[in-house]
Amino acid sequence: MSTADVGTGIDWNDPSIEKIRRDMVRFAQLQLRDAGAAEDMVQEALFSAMKYESSFAGRSALKTWMFSILRNKIVDHIRKSSREIAGADLVSGSAEDGDDFDALFNERGHWNPEDKPPTWADPEASMSQQQFWDVFDACLEKLPPKTSRVFMMREFLDLDTDEICSELGISTSNCWVILHRARSGLRLCLDSNWFDNGEAAC
Amino acid sequence: MLSCKDVTRLCSQEQDRPLSLTERLNLRMHLAICKACTNFRQQLFFLRAATQRYREGRKTPDED
Numbered sequence: 001m002s003t004a005d006v007g008t009g010i011d012w013n014d015p016s017i018e019k020i021r022r023d024m025v026r027f028a029q030l031q032l033r034d035a036g037a038a039e040d041m042v043q044e045a046l047f048s049a050m051k052y053e054s055s056f057a058g059r060s061a062l063k064t065w066m067f068s069i070l071r072n073k074i075v076d077h078i079r080k081s082s083r084e085i086a087g088a089d090l091v092s093g094s095a096e097d098g099d100d101f102d103a104l105f106n107e108r109g110h111w112n113p114e115d116k117p118p119t120w121a122d123p124e125a126s127m128s129q130q131q132f133w134d135v136f137d138a139c140l141e142k143l144p145p146k147t148s149r150v151f152m153m154r155e156f157l158d159l160d161t162d163e164i165c166s167e168l169g170i171s172t173s174n175c176w177v178i179l180h181r182a183r184s185g186l187r188l189c190l191d192s193n194w195f196d197n198g199e200a201a202c
Numbered sequence: 203m204l205s206c207k208d209v210t211r212l213c214s215q216e217q218d219r220p221l222s223l224t225e226r227l228n229l230r231m232h233l234a235i236c237k238a239c240t241n242f243r244q245q246l247f248f249l250r251a252a253t254q255r256y257r258e259g260r261k262t263p264d265e266d
Contacts (some may be wrong), residue, residue: 023259067259102207109205116238123248127255136252154218155253161218180214187245 010053010062020063021046024070030140031074031152041077045070075157078167101184117187120195132194139189143182150175151182204232206239213243217250 011017021042028038048069049056056065104115111117126132143151150168153159159167161175170178204212209232212225221229233240 020259027257027259063259067257071257101210105205105207109207111206111238117241117245119237119241120245120248123245127252133256136256155250156257158257176211176215176218179218180211183214183217183246183249184210186249187242190249191245 010056012050020066023063024066027067027156028070028074030137031156032077033145033149037077041073042070045073048073071157075159078153078157101181101188104188117191118195120191123195126194135190135194139186139193142189143185147178147182147185150178151186154179204228206232206236209233209236209239210242213239213246216243217246 024042024045025038028041029035032038032041045066049066052069056062104112106112140148150164153164153167154161161172161179164170165172165175168175209229212221212229215221216229233243
């Protein structure tokens with residue numbers, strides 16, 4: 001596709017584009033868990049970006065703009081294909097994971113002393129460290145696939161729970177349970193692998 | 203009075219739906235005396251902020 005006729009000045013052969021493309025593939029793979037589909041999705045997003053580059057407003061947010069195109073492509077893909085994911089499968093899958101996080105509480109529903117969430121030291125600062133994101137990725141990948149799928153739809157594709165429920169054919173309360181499990185898992189994983197030196201809460 | 207386990211559930215749902223007035227009051231009463239649940243809640247807000255950064259392709263600032 002020629003870009004010579006558009007005057008926004010995006011150089012699609014610039015090495016920075018390749019870097020963005022790689023990040024997009026990684027993002028799509030996390031969402032779709034299917035390397036082939038992820039590549040296709042990114043390819044489509046790149047074509048759209050080139051086609052509509054005149055609608056891109058400012059260079060500083062190029063990556064953000066390209067990610068938003070990719071996100072829309074993934075949402076469309078999920079809307080088209082989600083009926084292939086058996087809702088029943090998702091429901092039984094979540095039951096099978098068990099209530100792992102119940103073990104953090106005693107029989108009266110209070111935190112076990114050693115499981116109380118500690119204060120995290122300066123979490124904002126973590127976000128500017130590459131190592132933090134490596135841990136974050138690893139923690140995301142550790143979530144059970146079905147739990148992860150619902151979490152991704154909610155947090156990364158920004159769908160509301162009603163839509164997720166109807167796409168996946170699960171009940172709203174089931175959706176909340178799965179999201180709660182995903183957040184608890186991610187929180188616990190970051191707590192033990194990144195914020196290890198926090199002080200225990202009393 | 204809500205247990206910590208109930209509170210963590212509410213803290214998660216708070217990210218997905220508006221809580222009722224009763225839920226908000228119960229939550230506030232519990233959080234006022236429970237540091238562990240307060241931390242839990244803040245950590246969920248942090249997760250939300252992190253995933254938002256992530257989905258915008260801004261995992262680290264100024265990387266472009």
